[in-house]
Amino acid sequence: MKINIALAQIDTKLGVVEANLEKHLVYAKQAKGADLVIFPELSLTGYVLQDLVPSVRARPSADDPVFKQLLRASKDIDMLVGFVEEDQRHRFFNSAAYLSKGEVLHVHRKVYLPTYGMFDEGRFFAWGDSVRAFDTPYGRVGVAICEDFWHASPPYLLWLDGADLLYFISVSPGRGLNGDDALESARWVEHVGQAYASLFTSFVANVNRVGFEDGLNFWGGATAYDPNGELIAKGPYHEEALTIAELDLDELHRTRARLPLLRDERTALVQRELGRILDERGRAL
Numbered sequence: 001m002k003i004n005i006a007l008a009q010i011d012t013k014l015g016v017v018e019a020n021l022e023k024h025l026v027y028a029k030q031a032k033g034a035d036l037v038i039f040p041e042l043s044l045t046g047y048v049l050q051d052l053v054p055s056v057r058a059r060p061s062a063d064d065p066v067f068k069q070l071l072r073a074s075k076d077i078d079m080l081v082g083f084v085e086e087d088q089r090h091r092f093f094n095s096a097a098y099l100s101k102g103e104v105l106h107v108h109r110k111v112y113l114p115t116y117g118m119f120d121e122g123r124f125f126a127w128g129d130s131v132r133a134f135d136t137p138y139g140r141v142g143v144a145i146c147e148d149f150w151h152a153s154p155p156y157l158l159w160l161d162g163a164d165l166l167y168f169i170s171v172s173p174g175r176g177l178n179g180d181d182a183l184e185s186a187r188w189v190e191h192v193g194q195a196y197a198s199l200f201t202s203f204v205a206n207v208n209r210v211g212f213e214d215g216l217n218f219w220g221g222a223t224a225y226d227p228n229g230e231l232i233a234k235g236p237y238h239e240e241a242l243t244i245a246e247l248d249l250d251e252l253h254r255t256r257a258r259l260p261l262l263r264d265e266r267t268a269l270v271q272r273e274l275g276r277i278l279d280e281r282g283r284a285l
Contacts, residue, residue, distance in 0.1 A: 001248075001249045001250065002246055002247065002248050002249065002250075003035045003036070003138045003139070003246075003247050003249065004033070004034040004035055004036075004244055004245070004246050004247075005034060005035065005036045005037070005038060005205060005224065005244070005245050005247060006027075006030075006031035006034040006036065006037040006038070006077075006242055006243070006244055006245075007038055007205060007207045007222035007223075007224065007233065007235055007241075007242070007243040007244075007245060008027045008031065008037050008038060008039050008040075008043075008207065008242050009040065009207055009208060009209060009210050009220040009221070009222045009235050009240060009241050009243070010023055010024075010027065010039060010040065010043060010209060010210065010240050011209065011210050011211030011218075011240055012040075012042070012043060012044075012045070012046045012047075012209060012211065012213075013046060014045075014046035014047075014048065014049070014052070014213055014214070015045065015046055015049065015052045015055070015056055016046075017044055017045060017056050017058075017066060020043065020044045020045065020046070021044060021066055021069060021070070024039060024043065024044065024070065024073075024079070024081060025069065025070075025073055027039070027242060028073045028074075028076070028077055028079060029073075030242055031077055031242060031244075032076065032077065034077060034244060035077070035078060035137075035138050036077065036078040036079070036080065036136075036138060037077055037078070037079055037080070037242075038079075038080045038167055038169065038205060038207045039079070039080060039081045039082060039169065039207065040082055040169050040170060040171060040207050040208055040209035041082040041094070041096070041145050041146050041169045041170050041171040041209065042082045042083065042084065042094060042171060043081055043082040043083070043169075043209065044056075044058070044066065044081060044082065044083040044084075045082075045083060045084050046213060047171040047209075047213055047216075047218075048213050048214040048216065049084070049124065050120070050123075050124060051124075053084055053092050053124045053125070054086075054092065056084050057084045057085065057086035057092055058083050058084065058085065058086070059085065059086060060083075060085065060095075060097040060099075060104045060107050061104065062102075066083075067097070067099075067104075070099055071099055071102050071103070071104070072102065073099075074099035074100055074101065074102055074103075075101055075102045078098070078099065078100040078101075078136065078137070078138065079098070079099045079100075080096060080097070080098050080099075080143065080167055080169065081096065081097055081099070082094075082095070082096050082145070082169055083095055083096075083097065085097075085107065085109065091126040092124065092125055092126060093109040093110065093125055093126055093128060094109070094110040094113065094121060094125045094128075094145060095107055095108060095109050095110065095128075095145075096108045096110075096143050096145055096169055098134070098136065098141065098143065100136055100137060101137070105134055105135075105136060106132075106134040106141075106143065108128065108130075108131075108132075108143040108144070108145065109126075109127075109128025109129075109130065110125070110127075110128050110145040110146070110147065110148060111127060111128040111129065111130075111131060111148055111154060112127075112147040112148050112150070112151050112154075113125055113127055113147065114146075114147045118173065118216070121147075131144075131148075131153070131154045131157045131158060131161075132158075132161055133158050133161035133162045133163035138165075139164050139165050139249060140162045140163050140164055140165070141163055141164075141165045141166075141167060142154075142155070142158025142159070142161065142163030142165070142166050142167070143158075143167050143168075143169070144158070144166070144167075144168050144169075145168075145169055145170070146168075146169070146170040146171060146172065148168075149168045149170075149192060149193075149196070149206075150192070155196050155200065156200075159200040159202060159262070160265070160267060163202065164202050164203065164249070164252055165202065165203045165205075165247070166196060166197075166200070166202055166203065166204045166205070167205050167206075167207075168193065168204065168205070168206040168207075169206070169207050169208075170189065170206060170207070170208045170209075171208065171209050171218060172185055172186075172189055172208045172218065172219065173185065173216040173217060173218055173219075183219055183237075185219070186219050186221050186237065189206060189208065189221075190206075190221070190223055193205075193206045193223055193225055194225050194229045194231070195229070197225035197226065197227060197228070197229045198225075198227075198228065198229030199261070200227075200261070200262075201227040201228075201252070201255045201256050201259055201261055201262060202227055202252070203224070203225065203226060203227060203247050203249075203251075203252075204223075204224070204225045205222070205223065205224040205225075205245060206222060206223050206224075207222045208220055208221060208222060210238060210239060210240055210241075211240075217238075219237050219238055220235055220236060220237055220238060220239065220240075220241065221234065221235055221236070221237045222234070222235035222241070222243050223235070224243075224245035224247070226247070226248075226251050226255075227251050227252055227255035227256070228251070228255055232245045232246070232247065233245035233246075
């Protein structure tokens with residue numbers, strides 16, 4: 001079975017949800033023929049929101065004016081979008097919603113909120129507390145948002161939970177240059193994506209936004225890797241683009257027959273040793 005995913009590395013207008021929504025709908029139409037279109041982190045709102053967070057919030061349901069239109073569009077193509085989610089108790093989350101056939105299949109709330117250096121997410125967002133895979137018409141999927149995939153535990157848990165397709169969305173600013181005049185931040189993100197594809201013998205796709213916002217430059221460069229860690233598709237740097245990646249899901253069988261890392265993973269050992277580590281730390285306090 002082969003599927004096509006469209007990697008939509010877009011620019012967004014800070015706090016202008018209506019304009020960003022319209023761009024989502026335009027790109028969904030442009031991606032017609034693909035099975036899924038993936039947008040970056042906080043694609044509906046922009047990133048450096050700070051005190052704007054409450055004014056751009058949404059709820060992933062058909063009675064929300066923003067999601068009403070997205071759900072309608074998802075009848076023609078599955079969509080993964082980034083947004084500010086407000087829960088019933090008026091907490092705000094940096095979230096991603098997977099939409100399919102007019103339904104919300106899954107919402108992931110970012111579990112690692114960077115609050116260091118240029119990042120200040122912990123001041124404005126609540127922490128997500130769940131990492132779960134879910135079924136789609138095109139395979140079992142795991143979603144992580146930016147800082148989530150800089151920590152090994154979310155991708156590992158998604159892999160153990162059955163995800164064969166790992167979709168990472170991000171707002172990664174450009175930082176540093178290496179000897180080839182390429183951004184150091186881009187190099188690291190690409191290395192991490194390739195490493196997870198190889199270690200977990202799974203498909204990995206990353207979509208990063210482009211453009212400028214509050215002095216930050218976002219570099220785009222969407223990528224997709226196969227279960228061998230081989231690059232399938234790559235978007236350009238520093239410009240909006242819609243990059244199509246064809247995923248041959250039969251490659252999962254071929255790779256895992258050759259390299260049975262999933263078969264041999266010792267989850268009970270991991271559980272036991274984590275329990276020991278936590279007990280020892282608790283006693284040390």
